[in-house]
Amino acid sequence: MRTRRNVISALTAAAFLALPLAPAAFAQQAEAPSKTKVVATFSILGDLVREVGGERIDLTVLVGPNGDAHVYSPSPADARNLAEAKVIFVNGLKFEGWIDRLVQASGTKATVVEAAAEVKPLEMEDDGHGHGHAHGHAHGHGHADEHDEKHAHEHGGLDPHAWQDVANAKLYVAAIRDGLAAADPAGKEAYAANAEAYLARLDALEAEVKAAVEAIPRNRRKVITSHDAFGYFARAYGLTFIAPQGVSTDAEASARDVGRIIRQIKRDKIPAVFLENVTDPRLVERIAKETGAKIGGRLYSDALSDENGAAGTYIAMMQHNIKALNAALAR
Numbered sequence: 001m002r003t004r005r006n007v008i009s010a011l012t013a014a015a016f017l018a019l020p021l022a023p024a025a026f027a028q029q030a031e032a033p034s035k036t037k038v039v040a041t042f043s044i045l046g047d048l049v050r051e052v053g054g055e056r057i058d059l060t061v062l063v064g065p066n067g068d069a070h071v072y073s074p075s076p077a078d079a080r081n082l083a084e085a086k087v088i089f090v091n092g093l094k095f096e097g098w099i100d101r102l103v104q105a106s107g108t109k110a111t112v113v114e115a116a117a118e119v120k121p122l123e124m125e126d127d128g129h130g131h132g133h134a135h136g137h138a139h140g141h142g143h144a145d146e147h148d149e150k151h152a153h154e155h156g157g158l159d160p161h162a163w164q165d166v167a168n169a170k171l172y173v174a175a176i177r178d179g180l181a182a183a184d185p186a187g188k189e190a191y192a193a194n195a196e197a198y199l200a201r202l203d204a205l206e207a208e209v210k211a212a213v214e215a216i217p218r219n220r221r222k223v224i225t226s227h228d229a230f231g232y233f234a235r236a237y238g239l240t241f242i243a244p245q246g247v248s249t250d251a252e253a254s255a256r257d258v259g260r261i262i263r264q265i266k267r268d269k270i271p272a273v274f275l276e277n278v279t280d281p282r283l284v285e286r287i288a289k290e291t292g293a294k295i296g297g298r299l300y301s302d303a304l305s306d307e308n309g310a311a312g313t314y315i316a317m318m319q320h321n322i323k324a325l326n327a328a329l330a331r
Contacts, residue, residue: 036184039085041096042069043304044163045115045172047314049089051198052176056187060085065306068278069095074102082106087183089176092116095160113179115172122159122231161301165232166206169314170199205315212322213237216330223325224265224273224293226284229301239325242270244283253283265291272296272328277311278303296328 035058040046046061053059060081063069069091082088083106090099092114103112162168177195181188213221221239223230228243244253244261264270265287273288275281275298288295299321300311311317 033186036087036180036187037085038087038089038180038183039081039110040089041091041099042302043067044302044314044317045089045091047304048115048169048172048198049176049180052173052191052194053180054190054194056184056190057180063303065304065309065312066277067303069302070097070278072096072098074098078102079106082108082110085110087179088112089115089179091160091162093119093121093158093160093162111179111183113175115175116160116162116168117175118171119162119168121162122235124157124159159228159231161229162232163314164230164301165236166202166209166318167236168232170202173199173202201315205318209237209318209322212326213239215326220271220329220331222268222270223296223329224261224270224284224287225299225301226274226276226279226281227301229276230299233321244287258283258287262287262290265293271331274299274324274328276301277305294328297324299324 033056036053036056037060038049038053038057039060039062040049041061042063043061043065046059049057050059062074062078062081063072079102082103085108088103088108088110090096090112093116095116163172173195177191180191184191216239223239223241225241225243228241230239230241230243233239234241242261242264244258265273270291270293272295273284273291273293274296275284277298277300285295287293298310300317304313304317305311310320
């Protein structure tokens with residue numbers, strides 16, 4: 001009996017000792033700041049938002065790794081995420097053709113921040129065949145079919161892939177910093193500090209990209225890719241990108257345009273063609289086979305890889321792309 005009483009006494013004492021701790025634990029939970037609910041439309045933008053937001057945000061990314069935002073179909077879950085969000089980050093430049101309808105359908109009261117608002121956009125021109133494509137310094141031509149003109153209008157006549165120039169990514173970061181600070185004023189200093197640290201890393205990345213391109217002989221700075229996603233890279237760093245598709249992966253390349261590109265590869269002795277993570281590889285594989293140009297690997301254009309892949313972050317994506325370009329062309 002004594003043993004049993006001892007056990008009961010020990011349990012009772014333990015229970016009483018635990019009681020004073022419970023209110024303190026509840027108080028700590030109450031004091032823990034709730035994270036600001038944030039939505040970003042696609043994986044590349046989501047990574048930039050995550051870098052600036054850090055631990056203060058609860059981030060949802062709508063179009064995930066290797067996802068194609070050009071042809072994305074929003075789900076009811078996406079509408080719920082928007083409804084619960086305090087701030088929504090979009091690329092802008094008509095990249096997410098579905099976002100306005102989704103915002104309206106969700107009934108969200110969140111602030112919508114356009115990350116590319118301060119970017120100097122590349123305009124899309126008509127090549128004389130009714131085909132819309134982006135253009136810029138050292139930017140190649142050779143795109144698609146009757147769908148291109150429609151996609152030019154859908155994109156507002158602008159190339160939306162502004163993040164391919166690191167200088168533009170810095171503008172995205174500034175917009176994200178300011179958007180988060182407006183939604184969560186208590187975190188203003190934290191967002192500013194995170195942005196400053198990340199901008200320093202982007203400065204280093206920009207220098208790395210320029211050095212990698214500089215190592216490529218000028219007469220070899222021509223690249224074939226699946227769709228026209230690298231206009232800003234071309235303008236900033238001095239390469240020519242030629243694509244059978246226009247700025248949207250939703251357009252199909254015509255036989256005429258594929259034939260024109262095949263002739264151009266042979267004429268200009270373009271050394272390499274590249275696959276992309278968001279497009280069907282068969283078109284580029286066919287072009288490589290018919291021209292003898294080698295497949296230089298895979299470029300990441302509109303989406304990151306998964307976190308364990310070669311392009312799990314924006315910086316890793318740009319580093320992967322310049323290494324692939326350099327390896328194929330700098331010989």
